[in-house]
Amino acid sequence: MSSPLNPPSYSDIADAAERLAGHAVRTPLLRNDVLDERTGARVFVKAECLQRTGSFKFRGAFNRISRMNADEKTRGVMAYSSGNHAQGVAAAARINGTTAKILMPADAPRSKVEGVKFWGGEVVEYDRGTQNREEMGRAIAEAEGRVLVPPYEDPFIIAGQGTAALEASEQMAEAGAVPDVVICPAGGGGLIAGTGLAMLHHHPAARVWAAEPVGFDDFRRSLASGRREINERLTGSVCDAIITPTPGELTWSINSGQLAGGAAVSDDEALAAVAFAWRHLKIVVEPGGAVALAAVLTGRVETRGKTVCVIASGGNVDRAMFARALESL
Amino acid sequence: MSSPLNPPSYSDIADAAERLAGHAVRTPLLRNDVLDERTGARVFVKAECLQRTGSFKFRGAFNRISRMNADEKTRGVMAYSSGNHAQGVAAAARINGTTAKILMPADAPRSKVEGVKFWGGEVVEYDRGTQNREEMGRAIAEAEGRVLVPPYEDPFIIAGQGTAALEASEQMAEAGAVPDVVICPAGGGGLIAGTGLAMLHHHPAARVWAAEPVGFDDFRRSLASGRREINERLTGSVCDAIITPTPGELTWSINSGQLAGGAAVSDDEALAAVAFAWRHLKIVVEPGGAVALAAVLTGRVETRGKTVCVIASGGNVDRAMFARALESL
Numbered sequence: 266m267s268s269p270l271n272p273p274s275y276s277d278i279a280d281a282a283e284r285l286a287g288h289a290v291r292t293p294l295l296r297n298d299v300l301d302e303r304t305g306a307r308v309f310v311k312a313e314c315l316q317r318t319g320s321f322k323f324r325g326a327f328n329r330i331s332r333m334n335a336d337e338k339t340r341g342v343m344a345y346s347s348g349n350h351a352q353g354v355a356a357a358a359r360i361n362g363t364t365a366k367i368l369m370p371a372d373a374p375r376s377k378v379e380g381v382k383f384w385g386g387e388v389v390e391y392d393r394g395t396q397n398r399e400e401m402g403r404a405i406a407e408a409e410g411r412v413l414v415p416p417y418e419d420p421f422i423i424a425g426q427g428t429a430a431l432e433a434s435e436q437m438a439e440a441g442a443v444p445d446v447v448i449c450p451a452g453g454g455g456l457i458a459g460t461g462l463a464m465l466h467h468h469p470a471a472r473v474w475a476a477e478p479v480g481f482d483d484f485r486r487s488l489a490s491g492r493r494e495i496n497e498r499l500t501g502s503v504c505d506a507i508i509t510p511t512p513g514e515l516t517w518s519i520n521s522g523q524l525a526g527g528a529a530v531s532d533d534e535a536l537a538a539v540a541f542a543w544r545h546l547k548i549v550v551e552p553g554g555a556v557a558l559a560a561v562l563t564g565r566v567e568t569r570g571k572t573v574c575v576i577a578s579g580g581n582v583d584r585a586m587f588a589r590a591l592e593s594l
Numbered sequence: 595m596s597s598p599l600n601p602p603s604y605s606d607i608a609d610a611a612e613r614l615a616g617h618a619v620r621t622p623l624l625r626n627d628v629l630d631e632r633t634g635a636r637v638f639v640k641a642e643c644l645q646r647t648g649s650f651k652f653r654g655a656f657n658r659i660s661r662m663n664a665d666e667k668t669r670g671v672m673a674y675s676s677g678n679h680a681q682g683v684a685a686a687a688r689i690n691g692t693t694a695k696i697l698m699p700a701d702a703p704r705s706k707v708e709g710v711k712f713w714g715g716e717v718v719e720y721d722r723g724t725q726n727r728e729e730m731g732r733a734i735a736e737a738e739g740r741v742l743v744p745p746y747e748d749p750f751i752i753a754g755q756g757t758a759a760l761e762a763s764e765q766m767a768e769a770g771a772v773p774d775v776v777i778c779p780a781g782g783g784g785l786i787a788g789t790g791l792a793m794l795h796h797h798p799a800a801r802v803w804a805a806e807p808v809g810f811d812d813f814r815r816s817l818a819s820g821r822r823e824i825n826e827r828l829t830g831s832v833c834d835a836i837i838t839p840t841p842g843e844l845t846w847s848i849n850s851g852q853l854a855g856g857a858a859v860s861d862d863e864a865l866a867a868v869a870f871a872w873r874h875l876k877i878v879v880e881p882g883g884a885v886a887l888a889a890v891l892t893g894r895v896e897t898r899g900k901t902v903c904v905i906a907s908g909g910n911v912d913r914a915m916f917a918r919a920l921e922s923l
Contacts, residue, residue: 290624292622293621293622293644295619295644298646298685298712299712302712312876314876315622315624315875315876315877317627319876356627376873383627383628383631543878543916544705546644547641547643547644547648547877547878547879547909548644548876548877548878549872549876549877549878550876580876584920584921584923587872587920588917588920591913591916591917594913
């Protein structure tokens with residue numbers, strides 16, 4: 266957590282987009298006839314599962330790490346992550362000529378651990394239920410002189426994540442579409458902070474919604490109460506990628522003023538959205554990356570008759586979980 | 595089969611691309627770090643599974659049906675198909691304001707049958723092992739005055755399918771890449787005929803390979819012998835989308851002069867490619883659509899050190915078959 270808070274602005278997102286050009290994938294914005302008929306809306310899906318390393322996290326990580334100086338690159342980076350940020354950091358570190366050490370929960374999907382190792386990242390495990398990853402990460406970073414790359418409490422990270430929505434905004438314009446509603450998965454709130462900044466800059470009348478798992482709906486409750494609420498648990502959802510204790514202090518300083526509200530979807534609804542994306546969109550989305558799509562499919566965010574942008578934030582999912590999702594068909 | 599043969603040229607593909615603008619999806623050309631490391635090549639994957647109706651077939655069907663006159667549209671279209679062409683025809687018919695009646699094999703994946711029905715197409719079943727779909731289709735078309743939309747023996751169909759490779763060629767140019775090798779699934783040969791015409795126009799030095807299932811490698815054997823060879827069987831492959839008795843007469847008149855050769859992959863290799871695409875590319879590819887990717891992953895086409903374009907032609911696959919593919923991981 267940075268203090269004093271130093272939130273990024275729209276121009277930081279535009280700057281990040283320039284930095285990411287040629288490194289990040291300009292992911293496609295998908296539409297689908299069945300999806301539109303099912304929802305009665307005009308729905309566009311930003312397929313960040315097709316991003317390098319399988320999620321939007323590469324964007325923020327690359328934006329942050331590419332700004333390290335030569336001395337910092339010699340010492341390397343440190344990150345803590347449920348998996349997607351880990352892969353993004355490992356890849357961005359390798360591409361920028363530095364090393365990464367990553368704290369990952371012991372129950373992280375195998376595919377995410379292997380993704381980190383593919384990029385040469387060193388994995389250190391922690392227990393998601395009993396250990397504080399922020400404290401552990403900070404301690405290792407200090408001991409080894411590594412630059413800590415936090416998952417969301419950093420203006421460069423937020424600005425990098427916002428480039429996905431900046432692209433989506435441009436892609437919707439190419440399709441002659443103006444979003445009435447934008448729905449984005451929310452964990453710590455970095456992606457949705459950048460998403461809101463980018464989307465509301467271009468479309469000030471759009472309403473931006475957070476999508477979360479039931480029981481881990483800290484954003485929904487925080488937006489209702491006006492203060493950062495804390496989840497009772499940190500385990501027990503299929504949406505491992507977006508389970509965090511509470512909205513970040515920095516991300517909340519942005520999101521509290523820009524979000525229309527939050528929608529909570531059940532595990533079954535998230536899995537049904539994964540299956541829908543498999544069957545109709547032909548993309549692989551992980552449960553945590555599918556909560557915004559689930560919010561549209563279930564009607565938890567009212568979208569009938571509207572033009573909608575949904576962020577499908579990642580696709581790193583183990584085989585067993587994916588098979589479970591397909592069983593819901 | 596048309597006689598005399600009237601093969602399309604490159605300009606017919608460019609014309610089809612104009613006609614498809616705003617109707618077909620400009621599907622993304624994907625690359626992947628793991629794929630490049632695994633193969634030692636620079637591989638680009640044209641993700642036609644993300645096309646409208648889940649496969650490239652929409653392109654040819656739309657190009658053909660959009661040219662029907664008002665009288666023809668009153669009577670409707672007729673098609674025979676293992677599934678993907680069926681969905682493409684049903685969608686193109688609906689969008690062009692006409693009706694479609696479709697002959698589908700009784701063992702076609704349920705998802706493909708439902709795809710046809712979503713678009714208002716009327717399904718008539720036939721037995722893939724004992725009935726001749728060409729004869730049945732022609733009889734119904736004549737009785738009802740419907741325009742027969744064949745799956746590949748038609749210059750508008752071939753030109754429409756070629757627009758995928760035309761896009762891929764443009765997308766590779768945007769990425770600063772020139773294909774040394776192009777690999778494309780081959781059933782009747784319409785997609786690969788259009789693919790070769792488009793690719794070799796822009797890249798005359800490229801070598802274009804057909805990918806097929808073992809035991810249904812009529813293209814590979816025909817290219818070796820110089821005449822249209824016939825498969826012994828018409829059932830028994832997981833690659834249902836690309837099982838045809840022999841190269842089409844019209845498609846062969848194009849392909850015989852432009853292809854470098856054929857590569858046959860086993861069922862297990864096709865399923866492993868489906869699983870690879872799920873895990874790393876985050877796209878849903880059906881076994882028949884994954885044979886070109888399988889040809890690269892297995893090394894059946896030599897690509898080490900080369901720049902490669904692979905066509906992933908479709909993603910319409912039933913849950914059970916997909917689960918079987920994931921078990922290969």
